[in-house]
Amino acid sequence: MRIVGGALRGLKLAEVGEGDAAAHLRPTTDRVRESIFNLLVNGTHGNPVPGARVLDLFAGTGALGLEALSRGAVRVAFVDDGVAARTLLRANIEKARAMGVTDVWRKDATRLGENRAAPFDLVFLDPPYGKGLGGRALESALAGGWIAPGGVVVWEESAAPPPVSGLVQIDRRKYGDTIVTLLRAGHDQVARSSLVDR
Template sequence: MRIIAGEFRGRRLASVGKGDAGAHLRPTTDRVRESLFNTLSGGRFGEPIEDVHVLDLFAGTGALGLEALSRGATHVTFVDDGRAAGKLIRDNIATLGCKAETKLISRDATRLPQADTACQLIFLDPPYGKELGEKALLTAHQNGWIASGALIVWEESSAQEAPDGFDLLDHKRYGDTWITFLEAQ
């Protein structure tokens, strides 16, 4: 895995390797990440990356949040309670030298604390088929993590519907991965 574009373009990220079967790490592939960020940068959703605070829920390796940081985001908060994921995120932050612009919360994404700052771009990549995405999204919204008008990028194995408090913008399919785009009301 590598950063696709921006300040850290071409930089390699820590390898998941065989990983920990219990960690359920399923990093977004470089191809899907590149297509996703091309969509985000294409103007359809305004300017969702530049100078924003990003929340990366179920962060895994942190690749989505780090890609956003590379492309101009101001700050990224990573949330993942996995021990393997936490190590990968910390290693990737160290590799890119961006500790000052990041924060790691080692906690279940469905049990977030109150936010210090609302975020304008949210990546949501829960374990497939466990129905954790909506729960995490609603908890983040209730605890002040999601700014009004924020763009939510939800990666799942199927297209998702907009829960209360959100508007559905679009669905995109990349092989067996579905990206649902939502806007916070």
């Protein structure tokens, strides 16, 4: 697993190995991560990465957030309540020499509470598949003021996720067994469906 673009391109990240089965560690493959960032950078919705404050929910190894840093994000907050995940995450932050521009929070992503800092422009959401945790995490993030107006959410799941009030779908792509849905924070908007198989 490596950073696939930007200033840290080629940086080898810590190996997950067999990991902890209870931790549900399932890192986004390099190919899917590259596809996600191509979608963000080249999409008609504008590139949200440069200068962004990023929230990486169910962060796992932190590969998505670190990829965003490599491509111009200014700060990343990683949220994961798993011991194995946070160990790998801290190792990867050290490898990337990103200690000064990252935060690691031991939190339940579905119960974020109130955000007391500036909201985030870009949110990555890669929950354990098929458990309904993604929708709950987004509802928590919206209720707590974690997502900036116009902020973009990248949600990975094994099936098309249900609509979330307060977010409008701007794209959806399928990569193997992973469905990536892009959403934008807005008001009184209805989600659109545009599944494209890739």
